[in-house]
Amino acid sequence: MKTLTTVIIISALLFSALAGTELVNVGVANPYESYTYTVPPIISIHSPVNNRTFCSNNVPLSLTITKPDGWLISWSINGGSKVFKNKLTRLGIKLDGISYRSIAVNSYLSSPFSYSENLTNLADGFHNLTIYAYCDGWDLEGHGFWERYLPYVASSDLVNFTVVNFSILSPENKTYDASNIPLNFTVGGSVSQIAFSLDGKDNVTISGNTTITGLSNGLHNVIVYARDKLGNTGASETITFNVEVPFPTTMIIAPIASVVIAGVGLLLYFKKRKH
Numbered sequence: 001m002k003t004l005t006t007v008i009i010i011s012a013l014l015f016s017a018l019a020g021t022e023l024v025n026v027g028v029a030n031p032y033e034s035y036t037y038t039v040p041p042i043i044s045i046h047s048p049v050n051n052r053t054f055c056s057n058n059v060p061l062s063l064t065i066t067k068p069d070g071w072l073i074s075w076s077i078n079g080g081s082k083v084f085k086n087k088l089t090r091l092g093i094k095l096d097g098i099s100y101r102s103i104a105v106n107s108y109l110s111s112p113f114s115y116s117e118n119l120t121n122l123a124d125g126f127h128n129l130t131i132y133a134y135c136d137g138w139d140l141e142g143h144g145f146w147e148r149y150l151p152y153v154a155s156s157d158l159v160n161f162t163v164v165n166f167s168i169l170s171p172e173n174k175t176y177d178a179s180n181i182p183l184n185f186t187v188g189g190s191v192s193q194i195a196f197s198l199d200g201k202d203n204v205t206i207s208g209n210t211t212i213t214g215l216s217n218g219l220h221n222v223i224v225y226a227r228d229k230l231g232n233t234g235a236s237e238t239i240t241f242n243v244e245v246p247f248p249t250t251m252i253i254a255p256i257a258s259v260v261i262a263g264v265g266l267l268l269y270f271k272k273r274k275h
Contacts, residue, residue, distance in 0.1 A: 039068050039069075039070035039071050039086075040068065040133070040135075040152075040154035041065050041066065041067060041068060041071065041086075041088060041109060041133050041135065041154055042065065042066045042067075042068055043063065043064075043065050043131050043133055043154065043155070043156040044063060044064045044065075044066070045061075045062075045063045045129070045131060045156055045157075045159055046062040046063060046064070047059075047060045047061060047062040048060070048061065048119075048129065048159055048161040049159075049161070050157075050159045050160060050161070051160055051161065051230070051232055052161050052162070052232060052234070053161070053162040053163075053164055053226065053227075053228050053232040053233060053234030054161060054162070054163050054164070054234055055164050055165070055166030055224075055226060055234040055235060055236050056163070056165070056166065057120070057121055057122050057123075057124070057163060057165050057188075058118045058119065058120050058121070058122070059118065059119045059122055059127075059161065059163065060116070060117075060118055060119075061093070061115075061116060061117050061118065061119050061129075062114075062115075062116040063114070063115055063116070063131055063156075064112045064113065064114045064115075065088060065091070065109065065112065065113045065115075065133055066109060066112040066113075067086075067108075067109035067110070071086045071109070085108065085137070085138050086108070086109075086135055086136070086137045087106070087107065087108050087135065087136045087137075088105050088106075088107045088108075088109055088113060088133055088134070088135055089104070089105060089106065089134050089135065089136050090102060090103065090104055090105055090133075090134035091103040091105050091113075091115060091131070091132070091133060091134070092131070092132035092133075092134060093129070093130075093131060093132075094129070094130045094131075094132065095119065095127065095128075095129055096127055096128060097128070100119070101117075103115065122163045123163065124163050124164060124165050124188040125162065125163060126160065126161075126162050127160070127161055127162070127163060128158055128159065128160050128161075129158070129159040129160075129161070130155055130156055130158055130159070131155070131156040132153055132154070132155050132156075133153070133154040133155075134151075134153050135151065135152055135153070135154065136149070136150075136151055137149070137150035137151065137152065138150065162228050162230070162232055162234070164187060164188060164191060164226050164228065164234055165186070165187070165188030166185065166186070166187055166188070166224065166226060166234065166236045167185060167186045167236075168183075168184075168185045168222075168224060168236050168237070168239055169184040169185060169186065170182045170183065170184040171183070171212075171222065171239055171241040172239070172241065173239060173240055173241060174241060174242070175241070175242040175243070175244055176215075176241060176242070176243050176244070177243075177244060177245060177246060178243075178245060179213070179214060179215045179216070179243060179245050180211055180212070180213045180214070180215070181211065181212050181215060181241070181243075182209065182210075182211050182212075183196060183206075183209060183210050183211065183212050183222065183224075184209045185209065185224055185236070187226055190228065190229060191226045191227060191228055191229075192227050192228060192229050193205060193226070193227040194206055194207070194208070194224065194225065194226050194227075195224070195225045195227075196210075196222055196223065196224045196225065197222070197223050197225070198212060198220065198221075198222050199220055199221060199222075200221070203225060215243045216243065217243050217244055217245055218242070218243060219240060219241075219242050220240070220241055220242070220243060221238050221239065221240045221241075222238075222239050222241075223235055223236055223237075223238050223239075224236040
């Protein structure tokens with residue numbers, strides 16, 4: 001009886017060991033069950049910068065999409081050829097919650113994918129931007145046991161920015177013959193503070209159009225800054241201009257004329273003395 005019990009126990013242990021080995025083999029033969037397929041690509045938005053104010057209704061958009069470390073092209077398991085391919089098929093731009101543009105792409109991201117354009121005719125005020133990467137994924141086992149299509153979508157972080165339509169009317173990129181030049185500009189939207197910087201010096205806060213006075217001859221540049229209610233600051237384009245105030249010749253001609261007249265008088269005086 002004891003021998004029969006021992007045989008039963010040993011048989012059960014051997015069966016469990018064999019079953020465990022089989023389960024391990026199944027797990028190795030089907031690695032897809034535990035593998036994360038949809039590793040998202042890396043979306044980097046370089047412009048617009050989050051929480052920045054732009055002093056223009058045209059805002060540059062610049063981004064790159066790169067392959068993550070987990071985005072595999074192929075590998076080999078148990079001597080069988082396994083292929084897993086991810087591909088970026090389409091780029092989507094959503095502005096203020098509405099689809100702005102869709103761009104067809106066909107890239108395995110062996111090198112970073114770059115895209116840039118201008119977001120044009122934006123209204124003054126707050127905006128938000130999201131970039132979407134539409135991807136195709138396939139996993140194939142070399143023996144044909146598995147074949148699955150795995151489409152997915154990756155999205156960027158939300159970028160918030162403000163547009164303040166800013167236009168400098170004066171000065172212009174030209175030469176002026178005066179040392180006092182008007183600084184005139186228009187600002188769209190709501191701003192809490194306006195300032196300007198002349199030749200890279202400290203900002204001067206102003207309430208509106210003003211006049212830059214006491215300019216020396218030579219090249220100058222001016223930038224106007226606007227701050228919105230959230231504290232974000234935007235800058236206008238840099239305006240470069242030249243000042244060439246003519247030298248006051250009338251003050252020099254008068255003394256020269258006096259010297260000439262005096263010289264003529266002395267000449268006449270000496271001539272009279274000779275007679």
